[in-house]
Amino acid sequence: MRIGVPREIKNHEHRVAMIPAGVSSLVPDGHQVLIQASAGVDSGFPDNDYIAAGACMVKSAKDAWACDLVVKVKEPLASEYIFLRPNLALVTFLHLAAVPKLADVLLEKKVCAIGYETVQLDDGSLPILSRMSQVAGRVAAQLSVRFLQKENGTPFSGKGILAGGVAGSTAARVLILGGGNVGLNAAESLAGLGANVVVLEASQSRVHSLQASLHENISMEHFSFESLHRLLPDCDILIGAALIPGQHTPELLKRDDVREMQAGSVFIDVSIDQGGISETSRPTTYETPVYVEEGVIHCCLPNLPGSVPLTSTMVLTDASLPYIQLIANHGIDGAARLNVAISRGINIRDGKVLHQGVAESLRMRYK
Ligand SMILES: NC(=O)c1ccc[n+]([C@@H]2O[C@H](COP(=O)([O-])OP(=O)(O)OC[C@H]3O[C@@H](n4cnc5c(N)ncnc54)[C@H](O)[C@@H]3O)[C@@H](O)[C@H]2O)c1
Incomplete structure (x- = not known):
């Protein structure tokens, strides 16, 4: 699978969604990881560390977004909506209850959008959100x-x-x-x-x-x-x-x-x-x-x-990498079958809202 990691553009957002160790755990399974240049610098990871781990560095956000799976930290901002398209799998913090406009765009563009904050274990705990x-x-x-x-x-x-x-x-x-x-x-x-x-x-x-x-x-x-x-x-x-x-x-x-x-x-x-x-x-x-x-x-x-990106990036990537690996190795459907926490994390797919809490907050139909 081609996995893209764009640089975060939210105001003073210094985290990055994948560290070099994440790249080196995905590449041996045949995946190609495309990191946007300088995406990790504020978190203490220069481009050379990613290259040494086996990543492909790309200059533009457009190239990082042109992948099967895009892994981010924060929700796409309006200037990133242009990159959303059918069959794209996006894994990031979404918090759609607070950004209904983004929910509309994800529905319209038929993106498969997984929110870190709704990846949920059987005991009700939220293993990625809780760490952040x-x-x-x-x-x-x-x-x-x-x-x-x-x-x-x-x-x-x-x-x-x-x-x-x-x-x-x-x-x-x-x-x-x-x-x-x-x-x-x-x-x-x-x-x-x-x-x-x-x-x-x-x-x-x-x-x-x-x-x-x-x-x-x-x-x-x-x-x-x-x-x-x-x-x-x-x-x-x-x-x-x-x-x-x-x-x-x-x-x-x-x-x-x-x-x-x-x-x-x-x-x-x-x-x-x-x-x-x-x-x-x-x-x-x-x-x-x-x-x-x-x-x-x-x-x-x-x-x-x-x-506090040096702390937060380590914590976020440690919590999210096992789920990213499952999605990369098995695709969304396979990963969701193998791990129910991932299936609970799917907020939107094929133009439908698949998370009950999100649907209720947005007053949309829950499928
Ligand atoms: N601003 C940020 O940068 C940032 C970062 C991380 C998390 N958050 C947000 O912080 C919030 C809390 O996250 P968390 O991980 O601690 O959640 P959590 O699920 O661990 O804890 C939330 C607690 O709120 C309680 N609760 C629910 N309704 C309540 C009410 N009416 N009165 C009192 N308590 C109530 C729940 O029982 C639960 O114990 C979330 O909205 C999360 O998205 C924000």
């Missing part, structure tokens, strides 16, 4: 403590609280909505700094199974709107980390709720890639990562792991 979420949760924690600082000369100033505090001061109070991979990694990082963290999680069984093993600065409660309104006015940092796989993020906050928070508080909506948890959330970019609504600093970056 661990990174995203930790990046969100790092950004939140920075934005909470009052820094002269920056357009947006936080409350001016040291997250962990010191003797004689109070540590920051953190509220996290969703106690999965993002939520718990953010919680661990912030608790490790000394902040006081409360996680509100929808799954009762998850609350029970995790409560005892958490850091002493973290408490986990079952999510309810009563708890949310009790905790919101006093939290210095709010992190959105809820997910229902494939679906638009549950909208947990209205504008009036955000008004309950104190001015200079920080809200990092990690769930923005699936639409965001608040009426006030809208995607931001690394050029302008934050905006202020109702006095609260909002940061809604849809590609948090992209800012």
Whole structure:
């Protein structure tokens, strides 16, 4: 099979979908891997490493896209729609619930589109998304403590609280909505700094199974709107980390709720890639990562792991390569038969939506 790896073009997206070790595991099986020149440089992999691993370097995105299987990190942007065509198999983060226009194009062009975020094991876990979420949760924690600082000369100033505090001061109070991979990694990082963290999680069984093993600065409660309104006015940092796989993020906050928070508080909506948890959330970019609504600093970056590409690329490719190998060796149908996680990952194929959660979010017919 010819496998193409284009350079990522999303704003400040520095990851690449395949590392040289991935190339050297595919080439012996007779596959040809075409890497767009300099695609791996920001992740620490110069072109020569790919050449040594057996890849063909191609200059243009057009050449990298002209393959049977294209492997990417982020969803195709509008300027890449021109490369979409029937019989193309595309494997990448899609988050279609948040980009209905892309869903329309994938349907119209009859692309077979597999979303990393919906590749799902029998126990319900998401083996590729979860690895990126661990990174995203930790990046969100790092950004939140920075934005909470009052820094002269920056357009947006936080409350001016040291997250962990010191003797004689109070540590920051953190509220996290969703106690999965993002939520718990953010919680661990912030608790490790000394902040006081409360996680509100929808799954009762998850609350029970995790409560005892958490850091002493973290408490986990079952999510309810009563708890949310009790905790919101006093939290210095709010992190959105809820997910229902494939679906638009549950909208947990209205504008009036955000008004309950104190001015200079920080809200990092990690769930923005699936639409965001608040009426006030809208995607931001690394050029302008934050905006202020109702006095609260909002940061809604849809590609948090992209800012730590040396870490994220290793983690992403480690999680995704076994699935890419299966698809390369057996084709989509064969791979989906052999591995049900892959069949669950297929969002769109032959002009039909094949993922129930995605179909419901897009209000489209589910096949
Ligand atoms: N912005 C980024 O760069 C980035 C990177 C990685 C992941 N994400 C996103 O972060 C979100 C969380 O991902 P994850 O891997 O942690 O998911 P996860 O499935 O591990 O955890 C989500 C948790 O949310 C809980 N939940 C669902 N509805 C809830 C509600 N109403 N209230 C409270 N909890 C609720 C679920 O029970 C689950 O435990 C997803 O939208 C994911 O796409 C964003």
